[in-house]
Amino acid sequence: MNFRVLRALLKKEYLQIFRDKVMLRQMLMMPFIQLLLLSSAATFEVKTARMYLVDNDHSETSRGLVEHLRASGRFVVVGASPSMEPANDALLSRDAGMILGIPHDFERDIVRTKSAKVQLIYNAEDGALAGVTNSYAQQIISAYARDLGASLRPMVAESPSIDIRTRGWYNQALDYKDYMIPGILVQLLTIIGTLLTAMNIVREKELGTLDQLNVTPIPRSAFISAKLIPLWTIALVELAIGLTVARFVFDVPMRGSLLLVFFAASLYLVVALAIGLWISTAVDTQQQAMFSSFFLIMIYLLMSGLFTPVRSMPTWAQWIAEVNPVKHIIVIMRAVLLKGAGIADIARPLTILAVSGAIVLSLAVRQYAKTSR
């Protein structure tokens, strides 16, 4: 490779990138805005569930249960009535998200048989929301049952039989942010790597400058390197910005080596950039490049385990996820940042990334050589 030619090409690329102030601003703002929005707005956490109360017991114990739910801060009582009719109406009109039904013999059953029934009805239009609300309610109710067991012990022989204690490792507070932010940073790398690369090369096709470049002795290797290196560096700078924001604004733990994070990201970017290069060989306009990139990125992200766990996908989808580079870099990011994993712990996904990088890049370069003279 001729380094003088490569240097001239790189200089030109950086000049163009730094001259496009609009793009530059957007690239700098992107990590902030994405992290802010996706990590705090796009959360499964349920702040307050609106609860409609149908208490037919009116006992000390039933009032205690309601009080426990309210005291958790996660439930507010938006209405109460002795019959189910108005409760159902409230659920239908979405005035309430759930109904808590307490039967007539609640307290008596607890005292006599140490077990009683309560009814929980959810509006499950949004399944995830209902599920999360249910798990909060279950936790609080069983905690209350434990308390009752303790306080009732002098009177009854047995304490409640089942005692489940949950403890989330590596993310003890089950903080949604800690889990999402590494993934969002990966999304950022993917957009810059794939979308910007494809657009950047296709723009030269559209403007006709690619023809002008092709009637020069620029070797293909120099041209491709000069296209990929600048976006590779920019993506890594973005990652640095994103990690800084994650650490100091969102207090995301960084238990592992940051050097390892950047090393893995560099490998992953080779794949992302090569895919962008590949797209650029298949399309003629920036519009097509944008559409193809978005299409691919969407599939990649949906099948990556960023939003939904890979383990809950059907088997065929799990196989796709296995060859999805986004899945592996997300695994690595979460493992290194949240668990403090070392290079040995992530050797497998790291190897997969390195191998796919080599394969995709060489295929993309071959495709580029085929479509241009």
Place this chain on the structure above:
Amino acid sequence: MSDPAVVVRNISKKFETTVALDDISFDVSHGEIFGLVGPDGAGKTTLFRILTTLVLPDSGTATVLGLDVVKDLWAIRSRVGYMPGKFSLYGDLTVAENLSFFASVFRTTVKEGYNLIAPIYRQIEPFAERRADQLSGGMKQKLALSCALVHRPDILFLDEPTTGVDAVSRREFWDQLHTLRETGLTIVVSTPYMDEALRCDRVALIQGSRLLEIDPPEDIGRNYPLPLIAVTSSDRYQLLLALRESPHAHSVYPFGAELHFTDDRAGADPASVAAELEAWMKSHGFTDAAAHPIAAGIEDSFIDRMSTPARRAS
């Protein structure tokens, strides 16, 4: 230097179902300005793209500076200068940045190529720090030419270089091409304009993907096959319509302030044809009409060829 600078032999090229070039052959000598003249869509750009190694021909061979356009593409690329029809420099880079970029990718410097480009580049040098997309059409063209020349190529390919450029700049541009030719540079240039064809050393008429004729521009009208009469009248449009219906009309079209009338009797004496035509016009109410025989120019020749390609081909 005895071999021609460009040798094209039986080149054909199809794009899906469209025939872009059909069995084209010609030579370009060293140090000449060779014009490819033809309407839009005639195949000129495809021919340029084949000669500059961007596109492969379907059949036929071509050499540039003795190098094969298919096999020796890298050798060709470092020795030709190419200016595509569309402005293809970086609009977001300045004039100076564009020039030094193109010098660098040819492994040279602006300084080394300065002598050659100086007559052209000096005119845009005051705007060296201006972004290329903020230049006027004429200045863009000068910059593009400078960039195509900065590595001192042995041959220059200019695809419709003056499209979108004002008349004064066009004339200046052609003066510059003649200055460049003095340095021994071979120039292949395409144009849809007949006045520019006149400034070439030789011209190839190309139409409908076929080459019609190659001659020095002043000779192109010489083989005009029919008597050609120039006609003037105050009522040009009505006369045009009337003449098209006249007994021996082969073709009638406006030409500047006149009409050019081609009689369909090959070999007839032009003077008597003109007299006969004038009488016909007067008898049809065009009292101020006048007719006189003229020699065909390149434009007449071209219009004739375009309207009757079948007759030429046979």
